Amino acid sequence: MARPRGWRNQVWETDHVQAPVLVDVDCVARKPWITWFTDCATNAIMGVAVAGGARTAAVRHRFISRSSPDEQAPPLARLLRGGGRGGSARLKLYLSMLWLSRNEDAPLYTYPAHQWALLMGLDDPERSGALRIQEAIRWLDREGFVSQERQQGAPSHIRLLSDTGDGRPYRAPGLTMRKATKQEKAANLYVQLAAGFWTKGWVAHLSGATIAMYLVLLHEQMGEENKSVWIAPRMGQERFDLSDETRRKGLKELVDQSLAAVRKRPLHQGLFNEAYRTRNVYDLTPRGLDLHEYGHGPGF
Numbered sequence: 001m002a003r004p005r006g007w008r009n010q011v012w013e014t015d016h017v018q019a020p021v022l023v024d025v026d027c028v029a030r031k032p033w034i035t036w037f038t039d040c041a042t043n044a045i046m047g048v049a050v051a052g053g054a055r056t057a058a059v060r061h062r063f064i065s066r067s068s069p070d071e072q073a074p075p076l077a078r079l080l081r082g083g084g085r086g087g088s089a090r091l092k093l094y095l096s097m098l099w100l101s102r103n104e105d106a107p108l109y110t111y112p113a114h115q116w117a118l119l120m121g122l123d124d125p126e127r128s129g130a131l132r133i134q135e136a137i138r139w140l141d142r143e144g145f146v147s148q149e150r151q152q153g154a155p156s157h158i159r160l161l162s163d164t165g166d167g168r169p170y171r172a173p174g175l176t177m178r179k180a181t182k183q184e185k186a187a188n189l190y191v192q193l194a195a196g197f198w199t200k201g202w203v204a205h206l207s208g209a210t211i212a213m214y215l216v217l218l219h220e221q222m223g224e225e226n227k228s229v230w231i232a233p234r235m236g237q238e239r240f241d242l243s244d245e246t247r248r249k250g251l252k253e254l255v256d257q258s259l260a261a262v263r264k265r266p267l268h269q270g271l272f273n274e275a276y277r278t279r280n281v282y283d284l285t286p287r288g289l290d291l292h293e294y295g296h297g298p299g300f
Contacts, residue, residue, distance in 0.1 A: 011040045011126070014118055016199055033195075037115065056192035057099035058173045063163045064191070064219045069238040075165050076215060077241040078143070080208050088208030090136045092120050094145055095211070097160050099198060106169045112155040113137070121204020191218035196290035205294045206253065213250030216240055217260065217284050228265070228281040251282060257295075259288045 016035045033055065036048040066074045073081075079094060080087040096119055101107040117129030137158060141148040144167035147159040160170040173190040180188060193215070197203050206214075216236075220229040236247040254260040264278040285291075 005041045008041045009039060012037045012046060012115065012118075013040055014038075014115065055195040057095055057101075057195075057197075058103065058190045059095070059098060059193055059215060059218075060163050060173055060188060060190045061219055062187065064215050065239045066241065073241040075145070075163060076212055078165065079145075080212060080242075080246070086132075086135065086139075088211075089120070089122070089132045090139055091208050091211060092203055093133065093136045094140060094163075095193060096120060096198065096203070097146070097158070098163070099193070099195070101160060101170070101172060103172045103174045105171050105175060107160050109158040109160070110155050111158075119198065119203075121201065191215065191221075193218075194287065194289040196287075200289060200292065201294040202289055206257070207249065209246040209250035210253040210257075211250075212240075212242060212246060213254060214259065214284075216242070216250075217254075217282055221284065225286055226283070228263075228283050230265070230279055230281045254282070254284075258285060258292070260284050 014035065014037045016033065019032050019034055021032070032050050034048065034050050037046045038044070039046050063075045065076075066072070072078075076091070079091045093116060096116065097107075097109065100109070113130035113133040114125045116133045117125035120129075120133075122129030122132060137146065137148055137156070140146040144161060144165045145163070146161055147167075149157040149159070151157060162168040162170050173188045176188045177185055213231075216231065217229050220231070221227045231247060231251070233244055233247065236242050236244065251260070251262070255262050261283045262280050263283070265281045267277045267279060
């Protein structure tokens with residue numbers, strides 16, 4: 001179905017595809033990703049970007065967890081605070097900025113709010129979706145995750161700041177790790193959130209709790225793709241500062257969407273007869289976000 005033409009700059013459409021060619025990026029052959037925006041009224045291409053870097057969003061461990069219960073809540077939990085759609089929009093927006101940073105330091109974004117809303121699949125992106133984005137940006141600016149510079153008659157300039165929320169400039173973990181000391185490397189360990197989170201439509205449908213628990217499972221795998229993970233309620237609160245409700249809801253939706261599988265693992269038994277006890281362990285589906293679009297995975 002064709003979209004009504006409307007008038008110039010009323011509606012833009014965007015697309016994001018991987019080109020079927022190989023290019024040399026730092027001596028590594030990669031297929032570049034091309035993103036462009038088209039004005040629906042004139043069919044003019046309003047912007048284009050070609051990226052040959054990582055297809056994933058690098059999310060530091062320190063964004064997801066804390067080393068001690070005495071520390072401030074980790075940024076992941078802070079973005080979700082308050083519940084409802086506000087927390088989910090804040091988390092999805094900040095992760096989207098990490099993805100679009102393309103492993104660059106202190107990236108600057110000049111996209112209008114409705115374009116962020118389109119990327120995240122929000123309802124009514126031109127109106128209510130754009131308002132949700134603007135509210136999320138104000139919160140991120142106030143809490144030190146981005147710096148917003150308003151422009152008269154143009155979209156605000158959004159500068160990505162540190163994923164700790166301390167207001168310092170953002171430094172890409174991949175670049176930092178190349179010249180880091182052993183102590184600095186420990187502080188810059190990260191997980192990789194696949195591009196399929198955006199390109200396969202997951203960002204529009206997964207709840208904030210589900211995204212949080214997906215990142216937690218990636219964190220606990222410590223780079224071992226086939227490692228099974230057990231998340232104790234106490235760990236969920238002390239290390240991640242996530243409520244039992246968030247933990248249960250997120251894990252259930254991951255299983256329902258075939259992004260993870262759950263199975264029973266028996267606990268170690270003593271020498272004497274004891275009641276048989278088990279715990280739930282979770283296995284992330286390898287490349288689950290990239291393999292299937294939302295609602296089209298195994299079991300659908």
